[in-house]
Amino acid sequence: MSIRHALLSLLGEGPKYGLRLREEFEQRTGELWPLNVGQVYTSLQRLERDGLIESDVEETVDGRSSQKRFRLTGAGRDELADWLRAPSGVTPPPRDELVIKVMVASTVPGIDVHEVLQVHRRHVVETMQRYTALKSRADEDDVGLALVVDAELFRLDAAYRWLEKADALLSRSGAPGYDVTTHGTPQGGAARDVAGTT
Amino acid sequence: MNEPAIELQRVSKVYGSPPDQVRALTEVDLTVRYGELVAIMGPSGSGKSTLLTIAGSLEEPSEGKVLVGGIDLAKASRNDRAKMRRRLIGYVFQDFNLLPGLTVAENVALPLELDGTGARAARSISLKALDRLGLSERADRYPDQLSGGERQRVAIARAVVGDRRILLTDEPTGALDSVNGEAVMRMLRTACREGVAGVMVTHDSQLASWADRVVFIRDGRVVDQTIPPPGADSLLSGGKPSGGRQ
Numbered sequence: 001m002s003i004r005h006a007l008l009s010l011l012g013e014g015p016k017y018g019l020r021l022r023e024e025f026e027q028r029t030g031e032l033w034p035l036n037v038g039q040v041y042t043s044l045q046r047l048e049r050d051g052l053i054e055s056d057v058e059e060t061v062d063g064r065s066s067q068k069r070f071r072l073t074g075a076g077r078d079e080l081a082d083w084l085r086a087p088s089g090v091t092p093p094p095r096d097e098l099v100i101k102v103m104v105a106s107t108v109p110g111i112d113v114h115e116v117l118q119v120h121r122r123h124v125v126e127t128m129q130r131y132t133a134l135k136s137r138a139d140e141d142d143v144g145l146a147l148v149v150d151a152e153l154f155r156l157d158a159a160y161r162w163l164e165k166a167d168a169l170l171s172r173s174g175a176p177g178y179d180v181t182t183h184g185t186p187q188g189g190a191a192r193d194v195a196g197t198t
Numbered sequence: 199m200n201e202p203a204i205e206l207q208r209v210s211k212v213y214g215s216p217p218d219q220v221r222a223l224t225e226v227d228l229t230v231r232y233g234e235l236v237a238i239m240g241p242s243g244s245g246k247s248t249l250l251t252i253a254g255s256l257e258e259p260s261e262g263k264v265l266v267g268g269i270d271l272a273k274a275s276r277n278d279r280a281k282m283r284r285r286l287i288g289y290v291f292q293d294f295n296l297l298p299g300l301t302v303a304e305n306v307a308l309p310l311e312l313d314g315t316g317a318r319a320a321r322s323i324s325l326k327a328l329d330r331l332g333l334s335e336r337a338d339r340y341p342d343q344l345s346g347g348e349r350q351r352v353a354i355a356r357a358v359v360g361d362r363r364i365l366l367t368d369e370p371t372g373a374l375d376s377v378n379g380e381a382v383m384r385m386l387r388t389a390c391r392e393g394v395a396g397v398m399v400t401h402d403s404q405l406a407s408w409a410d411r412v413v414f415i416r417d418g419r420v421v422d423q424t425i426p427p428p429g430a431d432s433l434l435s436g437g438k439p440s441g442g443r444q
Contacts, residue, residue: 161403168241
């Protein structure tokens with residue numbers, strides 16, 4: 001999701017000031033996507049230039065300071081409606097670096113692809129542990145955070161399952177097996193030392 | 199650091215005899231401390247369920263030493279091992295195994311009563327366990343009046359009732375949907391925060407991510423483990439996961 005569409009979404013609820021938009025953006029993304037004020041104002045300027053939002057200046061009571069308040073135009077409302085209905089994630093597959101690394105590891109002599117797969121499995125699960133810790137600490141009513149964290153957890157879960165399937169496929173296709181006698185010891189490769197597991 | 203609840207020292211397990219021998223575990227070292235939740239992950243047939251049954255003294259290792267609550271199982275009599283299983287260890291498997299004719303409180307009190315605790319005292323301990331795990335409102339319901347997730351949470355309460363401080367679970371969320379599965383995991387975490395040592399066998403990475411430590415098993419050997427995750431706050435600044443041993 002672009003900042004541009006995030007701002008249009010927030011303004012879809014009604015007119016808002018720039019600072020308020022930034023606060024709400026961070027709140028809605030579970031603070032996982034921090035923004036600086038500059039990014040917010042640059043995006044707002046572009047949206048205004050493109051005719052998707054408009055602003056007015058509201059002066060405070062004493063007349064000494066003023067803030068710009070933004071609202072959607074008709075074109076902005078149409079853009080938001082179109083974006084909400086546009087297909088997500090159905091673009092051609094990206095060049096996934098993980099897939100490329102596993103493919104390379106399966107062909108380069110001297111590299112144990114199963115050990116490479118295990119290192120990635122651990123990275124994925126460690127990242128999931130951190131997201132789950134974030135979720136378990138948060139208030140169960142914090143739906144915004146749960147939505148963002150769950151999306152990441154499901155994405156990582158898919159990566160984990162792909163790694164498991166890749167391991168099984170490569171074993172069946174005759175790639176050298178995972179040598180537990182070298183990787184399960186302190187002298188092993190990149191997989192973590194597990195001797196004296198505590 | 200808390201005391202070790204379970205210690206496996208160079209544990210191996212072989213089934214059958216030559217030439218049809220199957221080696222299920224090879225020289226496994228694993229320590230689980232009180233207050234810690236450890237997940238065991240691995241593909242089917244990797245030995246993870248065997249590891250759990252040996253840790254719970256339901257099976258004996260072919261080689262190596264198993265200590266539960268500081269007691270060397272090989273040196274304990276059959277009776278002592280049975281007593282230890284009843285008093286110290288709780289098991290939760292995929293099926294809920296609650297008795298349909300008993301209420302939630304009676305189900306949770308049952309292991310205590312079987313172990314000689316009087317009915318009134320057992321009920322009081324059962325209600326305390328249910329309260330601690332947020333299930334007190336369900337105490338007088340029957341299992342068929344509960345959702346699948348609630349039934350599994352009752353099974354966990356029953357597993358940790360009284361002085362049982364070790365909880366062994368095999369795919370504890372079974373066929374539950376992800377919302378109910380998460381409620382079960384929150385409860386497991388609560389039990390471990392209260393000092394229970396938990397070991398959970400699973401193939402599901404989302405469940406495993408609730409654990410303090412994830413141990414990977416493959417072909418009967420422990421091959422890798424996660425380190426305790428760094429503060430989740432580092433996610434907010436785009437922090438990277440820890441690197442492996444190079």
